[in-house]
Amino acid sequence: MNLNEQIKQLEKVRKDGANKVFSMYLNTDPSDPEQQAGEWKIHLKNGLRNFESYLEEDDNKEELKNFQLIKQKVEKYVHANEQHFRKGIVLFATANEDVWYAARVQMRLKTEFFWEETAKVDQLKALNDNFPKSGIILVQQNQIKVMETHLNEIEDTIYYELDINTDDWRQFSGPHKADASMGSGGKSLQQENFKDRYEANKQRWYKSIAPKLDKKAKDRKWEKIYVVGESDASHELEDQMNKSADQVIQKNMLDHDEEKVLEEVFS
Incomplete structure (x- = not known):
């Protein structure tokens, strides 16, 4: 599946209830002055922890469980690819794995995290257009x-x-x-x-x-x-x-x- 088709598939995704879509854009560009000390690790940790803390406070056990499953997959992917990073990581995932797209890209990204009913593909579409x-x-x-x-x-x-x-x-x-x-x-x-x-x-x-x-x-x-x-x-x-x-x-x-x-x- 080429990227145009992948984006169209992601745009069709609609979730509700406790089964949300996790979207992540992570800047890992070593040439970025703001990344000289590996700040991406802090951004990733804080981004994941913020969602987890919110769901714990909201006492939504099913949604929290789904997010924690995704968190494990994200951390596993990042750890497995850390020695081969480029300038950024784009990732989309759901707990039941009907959505999973992860790619290391050679363009600098704006670090963003989303946990919503739809996949947030704006940055990915912009990369594909440019x-x-x-x-x-x-x-x-x-x-x-x-x-x-x-x-x-x-x-x-x-x-x-x-x-x-x-x-x-x-x-x-x-x-x-x-x-x-x-x-x-x-x-x-x-x-x-x-x-x-x-x-x-x-x-x-x-x-x-x-x-x-x-x-x-x-x-x-x-x-x-x-x-x-x-x-x-x-x-x-x-x-x-x-x-x-x-x-x-x-x-x-x-x-x-x-x-x-x-x-x-x-x-």
């Missing part, structure tokens, strides 16, 4: 790197490089630093006067790779497309694709750290 499933296409002349992202996290990375002697784009499963002598002829890009050859052939070269990128965008259901590269390469590639880019960023970032790329695209 960081939808996207394809970031980085292009640098005869090299292309595709980063598939969702919720500010990289889900997949694919590399292509053009063999200028055969005009074939070759796909690689891992990082590949361009080799100037790539191709059956073994001649360097400098010897081949690559700059002139690039100018003469870039339209044809990008036209040959564009259908593969269009298909990937369709198959992977990208909601947004970003093309990143120097002006001539980025605009030429975007022109050759059937699917329009939501944004063209004129920067050569193919060899940059991927976190820097995400910051540039989603800042």
Whole structure:
């Protein structure tokens, strides 16, 4: 189930009586100045204790029992994932487990706790709107790197490089630093006067790779497309694709750290 479907399911949840829905957004971002000493632990402890204290005072034994079951599950999940925290945790739960959604996310959250008849999905919807499933296409002349992202996290990375002697784009499963002598002829890009050859052939070269990128965008259901590269390469590639880019960023970032790329695209 993708996140859009998950949000729709959560929006349908309606509880009453003692069986409420617990919703939690917990900021665990270590780069947050307010989190330098692990303050999230205090926020979590206080957030859970406040609900428990209220239900004890209200003398609602069944509702208190349900909340305590959820509290145990929440604490277990947090403890099991503490060594692998990112910037936040989003969690929804009911005592009978007909609702359970927990995820570690790579975006800073506003810490909030809810114990109500419905799941409070506002922050989750905002995250999904601001960081939808996207394809970031980085292009640098005869090299292309595709980063598939969702919720500010990289889900997949694919590399292509053009063999200028055969005009074939070759796909690689891992990082590949361009080799100037790539191709059956073994001649360097400098010897081949690559700059002139690039100018003469870039339209044809990008036209040959564009259908593969269009298909990937369709198959992977990208909601947004970003093309990143120097002006001539980025605009030429975007022109050759059937699917329009939501944004063209004129920067050569193919060899940059991927976190820097995400910051540039989603800042």
